[in-house]
Amino acid sequence: MKKRVKIDLSWRAWSLILGFFILIGFIGLNFAYNSEVSPSVFGHTIDEIEVINPDGSTTSLEQYIEDKISGIKGYSCDSTPIYNSMTLTDSRGNTGINYYDDKYKHSNGIKPVPASCKTDAGCTIKQEIFDSKGLKLTRQYQYIQYSSNKWWSSYTTAGAYLNGDTTSTNIIPTYGGDYALYLRDDYQHTTSTVEISSDNWTFIDRTSAYGMKVYICSENTDTV
Numbered sequence: 001m002k003k004r005v006k007i008d009l010s011w012r013a014w015s016l017i018l019g020f021f022i023l024i025g026f027i028g029l030n031f032a033y034n035s036e037v038s039p040s041v042f043g044h045t046i047d048e049i050e051v052i053n054p055d056g057s058t059t060s061l062e063q064y065i066e067d068k069i070s071g072i073k074g075y076s077c078d079s080t081p082i083y084n085s086m087t088l089t090d091s092r093g094n095t096g097i098n099y100y101d102d103k104y105k106h107s108n109g110i111k112p113v114p115a116s117c118k119t120d121a122g123c124t125i126k127q128e129i130f131d132s133k134g135l136k137l138t139r140q141y142q143y144i145q146y147s148s149n150k151w152w153s154s155y156t157t158a159g160a161y162l163n164g165d166t167t168s169t170n171i172i173p174t175y176g177g178d179y180a181l182y183l184r185d186d187y188q189h190t191t192s193t194v195e196i197s198s199d200n201w202t203f204i205d206r207t208s209a210y211g212m213k214v215y216i217c218s219e220n221t222d223t224v
Helices: 011-033 061-070
Strands: 050-052 058-060 075-077 110-112 123-131 134-145 150-153 181-184 200-205 211-219
Touching: 075 123, 123 181, 200 211
Parallel strands: none
Antiparallel strands: 050 058, 075 211, 110 200, 123 134, 123 211, 134 150, 181 200
């Protein structure tokens, strides 16, 4: 037969116990918020958590995940970026990571598709993202454009997208929220800048918080 144990505590005792746990929780949250790595929001974002590599070096969790997703090794890149938003000046006179494309005006970002991206082997697009502290993240995506001008990337994998039509499709993921860094096959707007050429890409920087450099890379035994 089971015995029941009744614990009879006064309201004062229960208040003390509850207050103790609230205090412990507050101390823990305060420690996390005021730790050595200061989060931009309450708590830690994915780019503020460090991962220790086998060689003892550290990298952000965000970068670690990007490297695992891309899985691209053994390539060499052009020494000069095909696009560098941080060398541009916007209509307000801002440069660097504060550069900001005006809405529907992306002439600075219209660049020809490199010849290597139209070969059977395709190319690798390497995007470096910068914030006020410097290099924040490096991302790599494979791309190939066929003679039919249909294209495939390791982000947009259907292979049925057409460069040169009137549909703007992201070749690699956007970065930076609602106002973001983009790389698109086309860009159309009826009253302003229109880029619907099968020979061009459109790079767009509308964050005013990040800047980007984009390099074109080919398969090689060396890495950059």
